[in-house]
Amino acid sequence: MTLENKIGLIVDDDFALKHKPPYPHPIFFSYETPLRIQSIIAYLEIKKVFEDKRVDIMSPKSIDESVIQLAHSKYYIDSIKYLSSLESALLNEEVFLTKYSFDLAKKAIGGSIRAIEGVINNKVNQSFALIRPPGHHALRESGSGLCIFNNIATSILYLRERLKYNKKIAIIDIDNHFGDGLAQYFYGDPSVLYFSIHEYDFIEGDIGFIHELGEGEGVGKNINFPIPMNSVDDDFLEFIEIIEPILKEFNPNIIIIAAGFDMYYTDPIGNCLLTSISYYKFTEKILKIAEEICEGKLSFILEGGYSLLGLPVCVYSVIQALFKEKYERPLFEYLDFSQNSKKNEIKKISSTLKNLLANYWSSID
Ligand SMILES: [Zn+2]
Numbered sequence: 001m002t003l004e005n006k007i008g009l010i011v012d013d014d015f016a017l018k019h020k021p022p023y024p025h026p027i028f029f030s031y032e033t034p035l036r037i038q039s040i041i042a043y044l045e046i047k048k049v050f051e052d053k054r055v056d057i058m059s060p061k062s063i064d065e066s067v068i069q070l071a072h073s074k075y076y077i078d079s080i081k082y083l084s085s086l087e088s089a090l091l092n093e094e095v096f097l098t099k100y101s102f103d104l105a106k107k108a109i110g111g112s113i114r115a116i117e118g119v120i121n122n123k124v125n126q127s128f129a130l131i132r133p134p135g136h137h138a139l140r141e142s143g144s145g146l147c148i149f150n151n152i153a154t155s156i157l158y159l160r161e162r163l164k165y166n167k168k169i170a171i172i173d174i175d176n177h178f179g180d181g182l183a184q185y186f187y188g189d190p191s192v193l194y195f196s197i198h199e200y201d202f203i204e205g206d207i208g209f210i211h212e213l214g215e216g217e218g219v220g221k222n223i224n225f226p227i228p229m230n231s232v233d234d235d236f237l238e239f240i241e242i243i244e245p246i247l248k249e250f251n252p253n254i255i256i257i258a259a260g261f262d263m264y265y266t267d268p269i270g271n272c273l274l275t276s277i278s279y280y281k282f283t284e285k286i287l288k289i290a291e292e293i294c295e296g297k298l299s300f301i302l303e304g305g306y307s308l309l310g311l312p313v314c315v316y317s318v319i320q321a322l323f324k325e326k327y328e329r330p331l332f333e334y335l336d337f338s339q340n341s342k343k344n345e346i347k348k349i350s351s352t353l354k355n356l357l358a359n360y361w362s363s364i365d
Contacts, residue, residue, distance in 0.1 A: 005054040007322050008124035009044075010111045012060050015132050016041060018100035022088045029096050031268055031306035032133060032146040040130055043312030049319060056124050060110035060131070061117065063158075068106060070161055071154040071185070076141050080105065080148060095143040105133055105148035112151035113158055116299045120165065120254060126287070126322050128259070128300040130315070136179035136258050136303050145177060152258055152301050153185040156192065167253035171195065172243065174282065175260020175303040176270030178208030178224065182258065188218040193250050197239050199263065199272055200226035210353045213360070220360025221250075225353060228345050229271040232337040236263070236278040238346045240285050242354060245363035247289055254297040255290050261305030261314040265337065269306050273340055275333040276310070276317040283321035298322075 016037040021030040049055060068077050083089040084102035091097055108131040115129035135151030137144045152171060159165040171186075173179040173196040186192040198208055214222035223246070225239045247255070261279065262270035290298045300318060305311040313330055320327045357364045 005323070006056055006124040007054055007319065008056045008058045008115060008118045008127035009049075010058050010060060010115045010127065010129040010131065011041065012107060012111065014100070014104055014107060015111075015130065019098055019104040019133060021096055022098060023096070028269070029094065029146055035308055036306065036311055037130060037132060039308045040312045040315050043316055044319075047316055049316070054323060058114050058118060058127070060107050061114040063106065063110045063113065065106075067113075067158055067162075068109060068149055068154060070157040071140065071150055072138075073141050080143075091143055091148075094145050095148060097148075101133075101148065107131070108133060108135065108151050109149055109154045112155040112301045115301060116155050116159065116254065116256060117163075119297045119299045120159070125296050126298040126300070128315070128318065129302060131302050134175075134260070134303040135301075136173060136175060136182045136260070137177070138181045139184060146304070147181065150181045150185065152256055153182055155301075156186075166191070168193070168250060170247055170250060170252040170255045171258060172255060172286065173197070173258035173260070173303070174263075174279075175258055176262035176267065176272060177260070177304065178206060178226070179258055179303075180207055183212070183222055183224075186218065187214050187222055188216040190217040190221060192218075193221045193223070193246070193252065195223045195225070195243050195246075197225040197227060197236075199229050199231070199270060210349065210356060213356060220357065223353070223357065226349065227272070228342045230273055230340045231263070231342045231346065232273045232340050233275055233278045234338060235342050235346050236274055237281060237285070238343075238350055242350060242357070242364070244285075244289055246357070246361050248293055249361055249363040251293055253294050254299065255286065255294065257286070257298065257300045258303045259300040259318070260303035261311050262307075264305065264307050264310035264314060265335070266307040266310050267305065269304065273337040275329060275335075276313045277327070277329050277333070279314045280317040280321045280327045283318045287322060
């Protein structure tokens, strides 16, 4: 077996058992549940993924609180710890806390660090951290959108501070929602490229516009690609045309995927109409780019994805693409959403964004 085929999967029973929402359906945060990981593990077991010799099962790295402090204030960390001790609490209207939440959120950071470190140290070629709670909305002093600590941001700051890893890093965020936390951590950092494709929220008028391009030395390295609600499979990969030349020009040493699957058509929180084929094709393309520029160094960190039907299938489709195996969609995805295509709107967004980016990237014209 050559190293070319090694994929690290970061798993831990606690993600499938703890930090259980204290409220029943249909409250928004009741969807961020241990069932998400249970459904993924069960599906990967059926597909015999864990028995595959190309898979390395890895545990989250055990970290102490000083690691969380690289990305979050002591006051915020202490607040989470205190509210967790109450057994059931609300940090705000978007984050619930239980007795195990602090420990599990800390373990999620350890899972993300293990996944990224494993790839950087050549222990595995690619990795996928099957962790929760998600992290991409979390900020230094606050959690939101079901996120407590920012798993990816903390991991990158850990690489920088503790491992003295100063190479360039690209983050591609494919979660249905704009990763406002990740964007803010690295908005002025020229060594981290952040790209986010997300459903634009016309109702709440969220941030994540195309003209938010970064600041100071980081300008041009924050790239937002908002798409309309109800976008379909055919629409999704339009962004590759922009990100492919930019990734090649930026030339990172690793690509981290903020892997949210809530654009799936049955997702109860996202409003898009994707099937797993989009995630399979995306992984195929990004793997090919990674092989060209950074020896295939790719690490997927689970973010959102709340459909218990779709989430396991999407995770499996990513793994199949990393294995370079053929992928057959399950029968329940044989639906035709093509009449919903938003191609014209997306092409307009793409060309406006390209005009803005041409000022910072010579590969874009
Ligand atoms: Zn999301």
